[in-house]
Amino acid sequence: MSSSNLLFFSLTLLIITLSPIPNFASPSLEEANALLKWKASLEIPKNSLLSSWIPLPLNSSASVPCTSWFGVVCNSDGSIQKLNLTSSGLMGTLHQFPFSLLHNLVHFDLSVNNFFGPIPPEIHLLSKLVYLDFSLNKFSGVIPPEIGNLHQLTFLYLSLNNISGSIPSSLGDLTSLNVLYLFRNYLSGPIPIEFGNLKSLTDLAVNENQLNGSIPSSLGDLTSLNVLYLYHNYLTGPIPIELGNLKSLTRLDVSFNILSGSIPLSLANLSNLQLLYLDWNKLSGPIPIELGNLKSLTYLQVAVNQLNGSIPSSLGNLTSLNVLYLHTNQLSGLIPTEIGKLKSLTHLSVRGNQLSGFIPSSLGDLTSLILLYMHNNELAGPIPSELGKLKSLTDFQVNNNQISGSLLPEFGNLTQLRRLNLS
Secondary structure: OOHHHHHHHHHHHHHHHHOOOOOOOOHHHHHHHHHHHHHHOOEOOOOOHHHHOOOOOOOOOOOHHHHHOOOEEEOOOOOEEEEEOOOOOOEEOOOOOOOOOOOOOOEEEOOOOEEEEOOOHHHHHOOOOOEEEOOOOEEEEOOOHHHHHOOOOOEEEOOOOEEEEEOOHHHHHOOOOOEEEOOOOEEEEOOOHHHHHOOOOOEEEOOOOEEEEEOOHHHHHOOOOOEEEOOOOEEEEOOOHHHHHOOOOOEEEOOOOEEEEOOOHHHHHOOOOOEEEOOOOEEEEOOOHHHHHOOOOOEEEOOOOEEEEOOOHHHHHOOOOOEEEOOOOEEEEOOOHHHHHOOOOOEEEOOOOEEEEEOOHHHHHOOOOOEEEOOOOEEEEOOOHHHHHOOOOOEEEOOOOEEOOOOOHHHHHOOOOOEEEOO
8 A cells, every 4th residue: 555545544544533423312312301391291299209200411321211210111222112100199181292202112001190181192103002001090082093093002991081972983993902991981972883803802891981872792702801891881772692602701790771671591601700790770571590500600680670580490500609689670489499509698689579488498508698688579478497597697688578477586696687677
């Protein structure tokens, strides 16, 4: 190499060495500064853990937000991946939240705070989101249909807010969802038939809203469902027979609606069912004999309907039952002696029907019984002495019947009894 070329090469190398390196902000620093701007818009209690969110010095490490900030977790590239601010006493809105910057956010939890105002439609920019929990806040307005674009979402919790309007049908596009909780809001309108697309759903709770219309038969396609809570709404029409397809279901609660028609025989297919609440509706017809096949049931409540016919003796097969509420219907005939097989029963109420005949002595075998309501029927004869074995009984009412005879001395054994009405 000539001396002139060597000199040129040396000068070039020196210039490169001495030149300042451009200061490109790392993703975490850019995201952190955007979160600081959002933090400035919030009301934060004294001694909050968010005091760890402090402005970053110019020469600070890009990893500071990832290692020192409360509720922040980063991925291997230093980009914010999780934001968990649950129960932090925060108050404010999402107006200045940096949705457009947090491209790698997969976990977003603001539950149990005092956030208010609408959920911005820009939430769809968090395209990698898997877990979203805004429950127990004061969010208002509608559920933005844009949430339906979050196709990786697996858990969606919007319960216990002040959200109103209808449930957007676009939620039916969230085919990766396992859990959808929308309960205790002010949602109105129908349950979208598109919910039937959510084949991975295990828990669906839309209870305690103002929903109306019928229960969509498409819910019968949710064969992974464990929990279905529709109670305390204004739902009408029959219980779809398709719900009998939900073989994994353990809890079904449609109580406190305006449902009509008969109890579908298909519900007897739900062999894993532990809780069945159909009470406080306008259901009619008999109690299906087939319900006696639900051997896992611990709670069966069909009270306050317009059911008629007799109490099926097959209910005596439900030996795991803790609670059996059949009251305030139009049931007639005898109390089956087979009810005495329900050794785990703690609450039995058949009051307010048209039951007749004697009180079966087999009820004395229900030694776990705490509450026994048989009043307002047409029962006759004496009270069986065997009921004196119910040592756990605290509340016994058999008034407004045609009971004869006097109170037997065996009732002196009921030392836990606090309420007794025989009039």
